[in-house]
Amino acid sequence: MKADPVRVGILISGRGSNMASLVKASEAPDSPYRVVRVLSNVEDAGGLAIAAVAGIPTWAKSHKGMPRAEFDALLDAELRAADVELIALAGYMRLLSPEFIAGWQGRILNIHPSLLPLYKGLDTHARAIAAGDAEAGCSVHVVTPELDDGPVVAQARVPVLPGDTPDTLAERVLGQEHALYARALADYARSLR
Numbered sequence: 001m002k003a004d005p006v007r008v009g010i011l012i013s014g015r016g017s018n019m020a021s022l023v024k025a026s027e028a029p030d031s032p033y034r035v036v037r038v039l040s041n042v043e044d045a046g047g048l049a050i051a052a053v054a055g056i057p058t059w060a061k062s063h064k065g066m067p068r069a070e071f072d073a074l075l076d077a078e079l080r081a082a083d084v085e086l087i088a089l090a091g092y093m094r095l096l097s098p099e100f101i102a103g104w105q106g107r108i109l110n111i112h113p114s115l116l117p118l119y120k121g122l123d124t125h126a127r128a129i130a131a132g133d134a135e136a137g138c139s140v141h142v143v144t145p146e147l148d149d150g151p152v153v154a155q156a157r158v159p160v161l162p163g164d165t166p167d168t169l170a171e172r173v174l175g176q177e178h179a180l181y182a183r184a185l186a187d188y189a190r191s192l193r
């Protein structure tokens with residue numbers, strides 16, 4: 001018998017292009033996952049409207065003025081109420097508390113715009129250009145308490161071209177992110193069944 005699709009919750013903070021790509025891929029009849037909630041710590045994140053148009057329930061609340069653990073407990077409650085089994089961070093620009101991560105061990109994926117372990121944190125494209133790297137790329141990894149540090153499950157590479165700026169390189173990498181994340185999330189979802 002075919003297993004039910006894994007119930008995925010996606011966390012965003014911004015425009016949500018990776019989220020949109022994950023949602024689109026999940027609409028294929030044989031997708032091993034289904035996006036059941038999109039949550040944001042930014043109330044006017046652009047991605048929320050995209051999710052709503054796709055018919056996915058959204059939840060958004062600003063984290064400002066709240067202790068991290070308290071905000072993450074709200075996120076946790078929303079995800080559990082929706083019977084989420086797997087979380088995908090997609091441009092979620094906020095560290096998750098150790099308590100939250102402990103409650104979802106091996107159940108949170110993130111996409112990071114560098115060839116990890118290179119360039120954890122911000123400004124990855126500028127750092128790759130400044131280092132004179134011939135290649136850049138993106139990585140999907142399992143989230144652990146250390147920033148951008150958990151086991152890498154998939155990577156894609158692009159060349160760094162002469163004259164690249166952080167913006168032109170980011171755009172080239174982003175094209176790869178969309179395809180890579182959809183594939184990696186599907187593979188990971190399959191591994192949970």
Ligand code: GRF
Pocket residue numbers: 012014015016017018019090091092111112113174177
């Ligand atoms: C992506 O480059 C992602 O790798 C990084 O933040 C950006 C989010 O873009 N973590 P989007 O919101 O998915 O369009």
